Amino acid sequence: MSAIPSAPADAIARHRELCDLVRHHEERYYILDDPEISDAEFDRLLHELERLEAAHPGLVTPHSPTQRVAGRPIDRFESVDHMVPMLSLDNAYSEDELRAFDERVRKGADLRNGSVSYVAELKIDGLSIALTYDGGRLIRGATRGNGTTGEDVTVNVRTIRAIPLTLHGGPVGRVEVRGEVYLPRASFERANREREEAGLPLFANPRNAAAGTMRNLDPALVDRRGLSAFTYQLLSEETSFAHHADTLAALRGWGLPVEPHWRRCEGIGAVVALCAEWADARRTLQFETDGVVIKVDDLALRERLGSTAKFPRWATAFKFPAEQATTALKAIAVNVGRTGAVTPYAVLEPVFLAGSTISMATLHNAEDVARKDLREGDRVLIEKGGDVIPKVVKPMLPHPEGSRPWVMPSMCPACSSALQRDEAEVVWRCENTACPARIRRALEHFASRSAMNIEGLGESLIDALVAQGLVHDFADLYGLTADRLEQLVVVPKDPRSERAKPRKLGKVGRNVAKQLTQSKQHDLARLIYGLGIRHVGEKAAATLARRFRTLERILDTPAEDLQAVPEIGPVVAASVRAFANEPRNRELVERLGAAGVNMQSLSADSSSEPGPLAGRTYVITGTLSSMSREDATAALERLGARVSGSVSKKTTALIAGAEAGSKLEKARQLGVETLDESAFLDLILRA
Ligand SMILES: [Zn+2]
Structure with missing residues (x-):
């Protein structure tokens, strides 16, 4: 690649301004939940920034808001040693235990009379995380792991919009900020809806979903999942505060997300009252919380109290009482879903719990039933967490006499077909499409x-x-x-x-x-989604409709060309092909057409005017330093070019970024022209 020329002063100034604006609005949206501009206006700012950076690649830094999502999956996570161990907290389950904690603190503080100041924060049910900033820039994100060694998940942390890539104001040296990554309720529900659509086992709770997501090797998937974060601890040599409350205020002031409901409590009585209040009020929050963390506010006093081998003595986690009840498990029945996935559920003796009568509960999958050894006839402990759907925690042992472990029925309850199970999957299926x-x-x-x-x-x-x-x-x-x-x-x-x-x-x-x-008059996108093609959600359906205009064209397009569309991955492409290859589906589509159902896209046709690169086909390989491969694809397509996944004689040119591999070799063999990154930028800027 040729040397990058430095950008003119006005471009540098506008770039800085745009970076600040984008961060400001990310903060309004993702941290304060109080946006000042519409999504479309925000997108316009981001696009202007992308265009500016494409024109002046020298302006791109790893901390630009355009660089949150790395272009491709990584192979594995490196391990990280925590300089200061990430301790867990001791728990308190009752008012008595809270008062006992206070006794110990006051004894340690030599306070016979008088009260201690505490800070109470909602306990986020997520995954502990350590963020390292150097010179105000995010350089690392690591999981807690076992407390002393975690994993470097920086690429995934960067995708979380609540976490700033750059701090405003604040410490200039190296600091570590600790907090919790979590999945908001809405994102959790969406993730499970998508998994259900894809016939995958559901996440049991938002914490599992957050932990599983953070350990995913594909940052693009992590980005889509919609994680968020809160921070609550600062480790720094240069900056310290006398009180924890000041630390929280400072973290927020630097642009970090801090859960806003924290309170300073004078004495344990105020703490007890606050815990009681949130035991109910927590249901109104956008995220799961399973308790309140109580910390001594005075940091000098914390120092004096110190830690045991496992827990700090200056903090405890009050756990909300779980809403539980026992009842009889009358039967374990199974439900057949749209994709044929067969999932067990519990039929319960109706019982009143936390405001509603419960007669059914989810059992997730057959493995879960086996692991808990739930048997028909058991008395079972059921629990209503923050989520609405109750679950069966465990059987109350012993099992009734003569009971047997539950087994998945061998036949579909609706059509008597033999149920099948994929080796790799936990899901049993009825494969009969006429079920x-x-x-x-x-x-x-x-x-x-x-x-x-x-x-x-x-x-x-x-x-x-x-x-x-x-x-x-x-x-x-x-x-x-x-x-x-x-x-x-x-x-x-x-x-x-x-x-x-x-x-x-x-x-x-x-x-x-x-x-x-x-x-019959609806847009094609609704029909595609309605057909229920595996892995094709609402968004993919809309993309397919907009791009290919008619259902016939979608069904006749090879997987490779489907996949060339940004937002359409190999899984969706393969699934659409599998649907199209089934003669019964083709016949169904024909009959829908004959009945007068609209098979065309009604949305604005973005490709009606041939662009300057119409008729040309490009292949992109390797890593581009100025933009992600998806953005490069989108830029070419906006100009009317086609972007394909593999090099052939029909390829106009191969765009080769750093570390290009076999495709570069193939292009040379076929005599296909190769463009390096600067030649590519030239192409899209001149067109
Ligand atoms: Zn069936």
């Missing part, structure tokens, strides 16, 4: 709000349509007339009512018919 249970779930998905949005086509109506043999697939829906629907007899599903009697649909049926007709 009525799968069809019901698939129809529910097809009619759902994000898909074809057919109001009124709910569970009980779908049950009736499938049971009466009127509907076998999506296309059959469009053969239903208003008259037929009006006369249809259904059994309403209402768990609160014992008196649910079969009745005719009547006017409701006419309305469903109207909704069905309207749904």
